[in-house]
Amino acid sequence: MNWTPVLISLFMIVGPVAAMQIEADPRSIASFMDKSLTPELDILQVATDISADNHLVFQVKTRGEQINGKNSDYLLLQILHEKTYLLLLPLNKEEGDKILIYEGTLQPENHKLSKITGEFKEYNLSADFTAKRIVRGAEFTVPLDWINYGADFNFDAYTIQASMQGNTLQINKVYDQARKGRKEEKRFSAITLLNKICSPKKR
Template sequence: MRHSAALLLLFMAIAGTPVSAMRIDADPRIIVSFMDKSLPPELDILQVTVDLSADNHLVFEVKTRGERVDGDGADYLLLHIRHGKARVLLIPINQGKGDAIAMYESALQPGMQPALPRILEEPGSLAGLGARRISRGAEFRVSLDWIDFGDTFGFDAYTVRADEHQGILEIHQIYDQAGKGRDQERLPSAITLLNRLCTPQRLRPE
């Protein structure tokens, strides 16, 4: 979908699209995760913020309590997106490993949409997707061109222990999760999510 058409559809929906039963938070751009002092600071997710950029990207900023230069090379910070398929974007916890981003995907399982798949495959293309390291966390970017506005859209952030081998990602352990909603809640449509992101705070439903 072209940028102009996507943005026109988005702003038309602000006035008329009903809000899904799934709540994100009082402010839909923020997910707050409780501090877990039993975890090392670099594995403890504190907050996820979501916003729209001037260059037509959804920007997910995942913040942790701390960071580290080196250590266990199997530890990752990842964003889990449920949109048509289950997809994960991940970046190494260790700063010494650079900003290399990887993406893997898996089919959504009926009745299991909120669950993070433990085995995913490499799709071979990162077009419209990106990530970079920030202070105490990472920023993940998803182009609006990549989004099907008629489909549902959900997301969670995790710190995990995982192995990458021959195009397969296997997640062995979840350290922390920042998510929203109950397991059985229906995912909102992509246009509803964007509607709530763009609606001024005073107009957002409680």
């Protein structure tokens, strides 16, 4: 099923209300360069799109790449959507492209990864979630059918040092955050994000 006409139709109904709730374009994050970090740890941008096979795509770009190095360093996409979902890909290319996915309880007053406490358990319903490496970064995808369009949606990206104990994720260090240095972003609805992506882009 092609979701684009459906999303545009829904936007005609809920778009004006949703648009009043956001102040910035929810489709992307432009991050500040941090030259104190090595290039593979420095996030420059996060952009979103919809693929031809009906997946929401998150493209995370960094200033450089890591061919080898610490096996405990990861590029992480955080999705806040009813719960907290963490999608991880090793920065070390020698570790391959296996995606790791964890979930945790979403605390409304505490959305920043560096301040989140508690445990993140392995997410077992992740068969259609994927990740792949691109030049200086990675692409993460989630199926559109997984999204609850009536719920809030937000995302961020990080480079981190982490360890796994059984099915539990332990975040040991945060190197960089795409939204670092910004005021707390207002949360927006999933339908707002999807309709922004589907709307014609200005030239």
